[in-house]
Amino acid sequence: MVMAEHLLEAKGLTVTYGNGVRAVADVDLTVDRGEIVGLVGESGCGKSSLANTVLRLVKPESGSLLFDGIDLLTASKAELRAIRRRLQVIPQDPSTSLNPRLTIAQSVEFNLKVHRWGRKERQARVLEMFERVGIPAGYSNRYPHQLSGGQLQRVAIARALVTDPDLVVCDEAVSALDKSVQAQILNLLSELQRDLEVAFLFVSHDLTVVEHISDRVMVMYLGRIIEQGPASAILQSPQHPYSQALLASIPTRGQARAVIEGEPPSPVDPPSGCGFRTRCPHAIEACASYDNTPVPVTPTHEARCLRVKELVLSNPQPWRNQ
Amino acid sequence: MTSVERSVVQTFAQPAVDKTVLRVADLTTGFRQDRSTVDVVRGVSFELKAGRTLVLLGESGCGKSVTARSVMRLHPDRAVISGSIALGDQELLTLSPRSMVQLRGQQIALVPQDPAGALSPLRKIGSQLSEVLRVHEVVSGRQARAERGLDLLSRVGISDPRRVAHAYAHELSGGMRQRVAIAIAIACDPAVLIADEPTTALDVTVQAQILDLFEDLQDRLGMATLLVTHDVGVAERMADEIAVMYAGRIVETGPAETVLGSPRHPYTAALLRALPAPGVARGELIPISGQPSAPAERPSGCPFRTRCSFVHDACSTYEPALLHTDVETYAACDLVHPQERVAS
Numbered sequence: 001m002v003m004a005e006h007l008l009e010a011k012g013l014t015v016t017y018g019n020g021v022r023a024v025a026d027v028d029l030t031v032d033r034g035e036i037v038g039l040v041g042e043s044g045c046g047k048s049s050l051a052n053t054v055l056r057l058v059k060p061e062s063g064s065l066l067f068d069g070i071d072l073l074t075a076s077k078a079e080l081r082a083i084r085r086r087l088q089v090i091p092q093d094p095s096t097s098l099n100p101r102l103t104i105a106q107s108v109e110f111n112l113k114v115h116r117w118g119r120k121e122r123q124a125r126v127l128e129m130f131e132r133v134g135i136p137a138g139y140s141n142r143y144p145h146q147l148s149g150g151q152l153q154r155v156a157i158a159r160a161l162v163t164d165p166d167l168v169v170c171d172e173a174v175s176a177l178d179k180s181v182q183a184q185i186l187n188l189l190s191e192l193q194r195d196l197e198v199a200f201l202f203v204s205h206d207l208t209v210v211e212h213i214s215d216r217v218m219v220m221y222l223g224r225i226i227e228q229g230p231a232s233a234i235l236q237s238p239q240h241p242y243s244q245a246l247l248a249s250i251p252t253r254g255q256a257r258a259v260i261e262g263e264p265p266s267p268v269d270p271p272s273g274c275g276f277r278t279r280c281p282h283a284i285e286a287c288a289s290y291d292n293t294p295v296p297v298t299p300t301h302e303a304r305c306l307r308v309k310e311l312v313l314s315n316p317q318p319w320r321n322q
Numbered sequence: 323m324t325s326v327e328r329s330v331v332q333t334f335a336q337p338a339v340d341k342t343v344l345r346v347a348d349l350t351t352g353f354r355q356d357r358s359t360v361d362v363v364r365g366v367s368f369e370l371k372a373g374r375t376l377v378l379l380g381e382s383g384c385g386k387s388v389t390a391r392s393v394m395r396l397h398p399d400r401a402v403i404s405g406s407i408a409l410g411d412q413e414l415l416t417l418s419p420r421s422m423v424q425l426r427g428q429q430i431a432l433v434p435q436d437p438a439g440a441l442s443p444l445r446k447i448g449s450q451l452s453e454v455l456r457v458h459e460v461v462s463g464r465q466a467r468a469e470r471g472l473d474l475l476s477r478v479g480i481s482d483p484r485r486v487a488h489a490y491a492h493e494l495s496g497g498m499r500q501r502v503a504i505a506i507a508i509a510c511d512p513a514v515l516i517a518d519e520p521t522t523a524l525d526v527t528v529q530a531q532i533l534d535l536f537e538d539l540q541d542r543l544g545m546a547t548l549l550v551t552h553d554v555g556v557a558e559r560m561a562d563e564i565a566v567m568y569a570g571r572i573v574e575t576g577p578a579e580t581v582l583g584s585p586r587h588p589y590t591a592a593l594l595r596a597l598p599a600p601g602v603a604r605g606e607l608i609p610i611s612g613q614p615s616a617p618a619e620r621p622s623g624c625p626f627r628t629r630c631s632f633v634h635d636a637c638s639t640y641e642p643a644l645l646h647t648d649v650e651t652y653a654a655c656d657l658v659h660p661q662e663r664v665a666s
Contacts, residue, residue: 036604042525043496148613178381178552180629183596183609190605205525212598212607235600249530251555253579258530263495 004069006030007166007199008054013063015049015223021267023049024060025223026292031167034197038214038231040207040246044264046223051171051203055089056080068166085115088160092172094152098144098159105130105140108159115163129158133188150181154188161192169201174209186213207246211235216300219243222264222275224292229301239303239312242276274306282307343513343546344370344393344430349405351385351392359402360617362388364570366405370514370546375536377557377578378550380567381593383614386550389567390518393548394430395422409514428458431507433517437499441491447502448487451475454509474505479535497528501535508539515540518550533559554597558582566590569614569625572644576651587653588630624656632657 008031015024023046031037041047052058054065056072065072067083075083088111091097098107105126112122127137133154144152153173160168170189174182190213193200204210210217211231218228219240227240238244245259260279265271271278277287287306294302295309305311349366352359363385370376378386391397393407395414407414409429414422426432434440442450451471455461461470468487475483478501491499500520507515517536521529533556540547549560557564561578566587574587585591595608612629615621621628627637636656644652 042527150613178613179554180381180593180596180610181613183598183607184611186598187605187607187609194605207526208598211600212602213604245527249526251530251533251553251559253558253582255530255533255559258527258534260527261531263497263525263528 004066006066007033007035007068008201009064009066010054011064013050013053013060013065015046015053015058016061019268022223022270023267024053025270027063027223027225029054029218029225031199031201033166034193034199035216036193036200036202036214038210038217039201039203039220040205040210040217041220042205042246042264044267045220046267047203047205047220048171050220051169051201054201055087055169081114085163086166088163088165088168090153090156090160090168090170090173093176094156095144095149097156098152100144103141103143104135104147104155107144108155108162111159111162125162126158129162132161132192133158148181149177150184153177153181153185157185157188157192161196161198164196165198167199167201169203171203172205173202175204175206182209189213207250219246222270223267224275224304226276226305227301227303229297233298233301239297239301239308240276240305241280241282241311243303274304282311340374341372342369343372343410344548345406345408346393347406347408349389349392349407350403351388351397352402353398354400354402355618362570362617363392366565366567366570366572368565368572368575370548372513372546373540373544374562375540375547375549375560376563376565377561378548378565378567379552379554379557379561381552381614383616384567385570386552386567387518390432390516390548390550394426394432394516396426396432424458427454427507427512428510429512430514430516431510431512433500433504433507433515433520435519436523437503438491438496438523440503441499443491445490446487447475447489447491447494448472451487451502451506451509454506458510460510470509471505474509475502477508478502478505478539479531480505495528496524497531500524500528500532504532504535504539508543508545511543512545514548515545516548516550519552520549521556522551522553529556536560554582554594566593569620570617571625571641571654573626573655574651574653575644576647576649580649580651584649584651586647586649586651586658587655588632588657589626590653592629592631624654 010027010029013024013027016022027050039047049058053060067087070083108126108129109122112125130137130140135151135154135158174185177185192198202210202213214231217231217234218225221242227238227243234243238247248259262279265278273288273290277283290306292304294304296302347367349363350361351363352361366389368376378389380386392403397403403415448468448471451474452467455467455470461467471487472483475486480486480501521532524532551557564578564581565572565575568589574581574590581590585594592610596610598607610629623638624641627633642654642656644654645658647653647658
């Protein structure tokens, strides 16, 4: 079989919920084999809806979604089941996603049962995964309530990776953890990506975490990807005024005053043109009729901002606290 | 007191900056479990000064929120509390529950983590603000209270106070709700403000706005602030002084820049190193191994020793006291001042 160019390729994805909320608007997204793509944004920006669409838990209104060349939107149930072995998820809160009545080994094994593995292979594979993620073998028969948050997240990682997937969607996978434990889990995820060559779509509200773990970062606002590029480029020279504001909002000593006011508008009735223009300090009249065509900054970095070129020229480092 | 008198008092009775307003000494809070008591806060001492912010920094379960709640005596009934909490020359731990109710909200106010849970879903914002003013007899007369409520809402940066006063909590965004909660907290011009993770539930751009607001209010009203947070960035941004808590104790304390800039306790140092930062390559974070032990299963000696990379024999024999370090801070570690070792 010919390998598709990208592991995951979405074009023009739009998700509208029954209540009129347009959660995802015309999103293009690619994830390559073994790549970590970070998706960052504030609550309500549509990042979880996009993640759930990729997992085929939410059906988009329009657009296309290819996983290794297979169309996920037209795939039959049987085809989807086969794909789900290769497309796994690590949820935010493992204490609610693991069945409290199953031992952790049973929970992980269940994922193999679904994919019709034999009993012997299953048990050996579960132990192998536990060792891989740092769960002591003696813990196999423990129940979720007997483990700490960090250990539970290791179990959730083991469960996702036990089927040897190609892509794992992590939705706020480290957000509930204390910082000292978060570092352990971030290191573990990097190690797994390196050794198993698995790709991650890493969704989080925490820009510093996303920058740290990702090869490429996409910034989302009001359903749209407003900027994307290599992680280092987004961190060191964000081009979209919203990305700049997001970076400048991370509290530090001597932080300047809040850069933007108010809160995002409702996705039920988003503003015309650029969604950020109602809060943007650089907005001009033309922003209201902007068609959201991405503006290239470098060959791998683009921003959906009408004024991105002139703003860069007038203020080469506008995101730095003065 | 009439509203006129009150406003005169407010104008002239501004506490001098740096005056100690609240002094907590050897605070210990335990919870009864079966027949024993498990201490969650163990011998915590600190002072809050007018116009200054002390940040209690620590991870979940370290006792920072229980400390904050104990100061307001909002701990649950099964808690056993000892030590001393002095507000001016008034000892709060021996105060009657009735006097405590009077004092809470008036002299010590709380900004909660989750304003959605703290505001009533059934009553309009304006009526909830008026209630505080009525109970504490700040303003008499329904009309005057409503006016004062609008004034408070505009003081916390709400541009259309009339609309907000007529709204219910669910009609407001998270940031607006937190502004309302802050308006309620400052309604009686308290001497002490206790904020328990006040921005944790907020998005980062809104958090920046609320942190600005705290700063402005402190400049204008001069209250002493105790800010509880797990977020090193928020601590860095807001703190004059920092107290780092671990396993129920303050393990390091001092001026914020010094604690964060030259940490002397291995836990503080390790916590700062564990944060993702520009320049730290993927997979090369330096985590702290293991996780904090539950209060009932704390190891003997120094509670951090099971995770500490500088652990040595003496660490299991005694729990170090907070001692002066070579910089302006205090730290509770055997390595800080081994020559001043005291048996506990």
